[in-house]
Amino acid sequence: MDDVSRMVARQYEAYAYPAPFTDLAAQIAEGYFEFGNPADYAALLWPEGRPRRPLSILAAGCGTVQAAYLAHTNRDSEVIGVDLSEASLAHERFLQERHGLANLRLFRGDLREVHELGRRFDCIVCSGVLHHLADPDAGLRALAGVLAPQGAMTLMLYGATARTGVYMLQDALRRLRVPQSAEGVAFARRLVEQLPDDHFARWYLRGAAELRDDAAFVDTFLHPQDRAYTVPQVLDFLERNGLAFGGWVDNAHYYADAALARFTPEVRGAVAALPAREQWAVVEMLTQNLGMHMLAARHAGEGTPAPEPDFASPGWQSLVPRRVPGLRRAEAGGRAGSAGVASIADNPRASSAAPAVAFSRSGQTIELGPGQAALLEAADGSRRIADLLALPALAQVPAAAREPLTREFLAQMWRLGHLLFARGAA
Ligand SMILES: C[S@@+](CC[C@H](N)C(=O)[O-])C[C@H]1O[C@@H](n2cnc3c(N)ncnc32)[C@H](O)[C@@H]1O
Known part of the structure; x- marks a missing residue:
C-alpha cells in the first residue's frame, strides 16, 4: 500500500462512509436504491442481454453498505466486497448477519491487488473510490484486469464543475493543517460559516444535506486525496485504460432535453444538435451542477455494444x-x-x-x-x-x-x- 492509501485507509477507519443504516429491507421499503445495481440496470450494463447465469459481482471499495446491499438485491448472485477499512467491513458484516446473506464474501485489502483473489467478475461496482487513489488509472486497470470478457462496470467519479468550491476549501484547510478529528471538523465548520454567502463551497454545501454528518464532511472537505473529472476527462480516463464508455446511469444530466429545460428552445436546440459527446460536455459547462459522474463501462473491442440504442434503425x-x-x-x-x-x-x-x-x-x-x-x-x-x-x-x-x-x-x-x-x- 502506498502512503496515500495509508492516509485514505486511516480516514475511513475513523470516519466510515457512508453513514451506515441498520436494516436494508426497511431502507429499501422507504425507496432506497443504488444507481447501477445490476438488478435494476442490466439493460444499461448488458444491452445485448444479461449473462444467463448467476452473476459474480465485485464491490470494489464497498464502504459500509454497498456489498451487503448488492448481495441482498441480487440473491441469485455471488457478491465480493473489498475495502481498506475494517470499520466499514464490520458494518457490512453486521448487515450480512442481519439479512442472512450467504452469497456475500468480504475481504480487507487494496483494490489494486484484487487479482490475488483469482477471480473474474461479470459486474464490478466501484463508486466514489478511484478518485481517492494516487494513481486512479492504475486502479482502473486493476479492475479491468479482473473484469470478465463480457463483464460490465459501474463507476462513480467526482465531477469537476460542481466541486470547484470543495477544492478551494480543501486547499485552504490543508495549508492550515486542519486535522481529521472532532476539533478539526468543528473548526472547519466554523470557518465555512464565515465564508461569503456566494462562496463556491457554500453553494456546494447548500445542495448536499448529507454534509451535516461528520463522516461526509470529512470525506468532502478534509480528504487527503481526491480529484474530479469533466466529461471529456471521464471518457479519456476510460479509453486510455482499454475500456469503452457504456452509457450514463442517468441521461437527464447530460442531454439538453432535461438538463437545459430552463434555457430557451434556441439554446437547447443548438446544444441538442451537437454530436453526443460534445452535447454532454457543453451541458456540463452550462449547468455546473454535476458533482459526480455515474457511468457504465465495458472492455473496448469489436463486439462491444454502442452506448446508445439505435432508434433510427x-x-x-x-x-x-x-x-x-x-x-x-x-x-x-x-x-x-x-x-x-x-x-x-x-x-x-x-x-x-x-x-x-x-x-x-x-x-x-x-x-x-x-x-x-x-x-x-x-x-x-x-x-x-x-x-x-x-x-x-x-x-x-x-x-x-x-x-x-x-x-x-x-x-x-x-x-x-x-x-x-x-x-x-x-
Ligand atoms: C467514499 S467511500 C464509498 C463507499 C461505497 N463504494 C459507496 O459508494 O457507498 C470510499 C471507500 O473506498 C475505500 N477505498 C479507498 N481506497 C481504496 C483502495 N485502494 N482499495 C480498497 N478500498 C479503498 C475506502 O476505505 C472507503 O470505504
Missing part, C-alpha cells in the same frame, strides 16, 4: 424498454415549471379532454397523455416496442402516426433518463 421495434428505479406517478396538473417534455407530440390534452398523467423522478416532473403514460407503465423490461405498439391505449392515435410518435416519445424518455433499452428479445 429498421430494428428499433425489437428494443426492450425498462423504467429506471425511482420513477413514479405523481399528482398531475397545474404545476408551473414541469421540466422536460415540452416537445412530445402526442399530448392528447391538445386533442381531447383526457386528463394528463404525471410522473416524477429526481426532481423532474413530466406530464403525459394517456397513450404515453400507458407506454411508460408497460415498459417493465419484458416486452419489445413492437408489443407495446399494440397497447389498447394507443388505438386512438391514427395508425400512420403511431410508430413515429412512439419512436420519438421513447427516444425522449431515454434522453430524460427514465427508460433504458435492451436490444433483442426480452
Whole structure:
C-alpha cells in the first residue's frame, strides 16, 4: 500500500462512509436504491442481454453498505466486497448477519491487488473510490484486469464543475493543517460559516444535506486525496485504460432535453444538435451542477455494444424498454415549471379532454397523455416496442402516426433518463 492509501485507509477507519443504516429491507421499503445495481440496470450494463447465469459481482471499495446491499438485491448472485477499512467491513458484516446473506464474501485489502483473489467478475461496482487513489488509472486497470470478457462496470467519479468550491476549501484547510478529528471538523465548520454567502463551497454545501454528518464532511472537505473529472476527462480516463464508455446511469444530466429545460428552445436546440459527446460536455459547462459522474463501462473491442440504442434503425421495434428505479406517478396538473417534455407530440390534452398523467423522478416532473403514460407503465423490461405498439391505449392515435410518435416519445424518455433499452428479445 502506498502512503496515500495509508492516509485514505486511516480516514475511513475513523470516519466510515457512508453513514451506515441498520436494516436494508426497511431502507429499501422507504425507496432506497443504488444507481447501477445490476438488478435494476442490466439493460444499461448488458444491452445485448444479461449473462444467463448467476452473476459474480465485485464491490470494489464497498464502504459500509454497498456489498451487503448488492448481495441482498441480487440473491441469485455471488457478491465480493473489498475495502481498506475494517470499520466499514464490520458494518457490512453486521448487515450480512442481519439479512442472512450467504452469497456475500468480504475481504480487507487494496483494490489494486484484487487479482490475488483469482477471480473474474461479470459486474464490478466501484463508486466514489478511484478518485481517492494516487494513481486512479492504475486502479482502473486493476479492475479491468479482473473484469470478465463480457463483464460490465459501474463507476462513480467526482465531477469537476460542481466541486470547484470543495477544492478551494480543501486547499485552504490543508495549508492550515486542519486535522481529521472532532476539533478539526468543528473548526472547519466554523470557518465555512464565515465564508461569503456566494462562496463556491457554500453553494456546494447548500445542495448536499448529507454534509451535516461528520463522516461526509470529512470525506468532502478534509480528504487527503481526491480529484474530479469533466466529461471529456471521464471518457479519456476510460479509453486510455482499454475500456469503452457504456452509457450514463442517468441521461437527464447530460442531454439538453432535461438538463437545459430552463434555457430557451434556441439554446437547447443548438446544444441538442451537437454530436453526443460534445452535447454532454457543453451541458456540463452550462449547468455546473454535476458533482459526480455515474457511468457504465465495458472492455473496448469489436463486439462491444454502442452506448446508445439505435432508434433510427429498421430494428428499433425489437428494443426492450425498462423504467429506471425511482420513477413514479405523481399528482398531475397545474404545476408551473414541469421540466422536460415540452416537445412530445402526442399530448392528447391538445386533442381531447383526457386528463394528463404525471410522473416524477429526481426532481423532474413530466406530464403525459394517456397513450404515453400507458407506454411508460408497460415498459417493465419484458416486452419489445413492437408489443407495446399494440397497447389498447394507443388505438386512438391514427395508425400512420403511431410508430413515429412512439419512436420519438421513447427516444425522449431515454434522453430524460427514465427508460433504458435492451436490444433483442426480452
Ligand atoms: C467514499 S467511500 C464509498 C463507499 C461505497 N463504494 C459507496 O459508494 O457507498 C470510499 C471507500 O473506498 C475505500 N477505498 C479507498 N481506497 C481504496 C483502495 N485502494 N482499495 C480498497 N478500498 C479503498 C475506502 O476505505 C472507503 O470505504
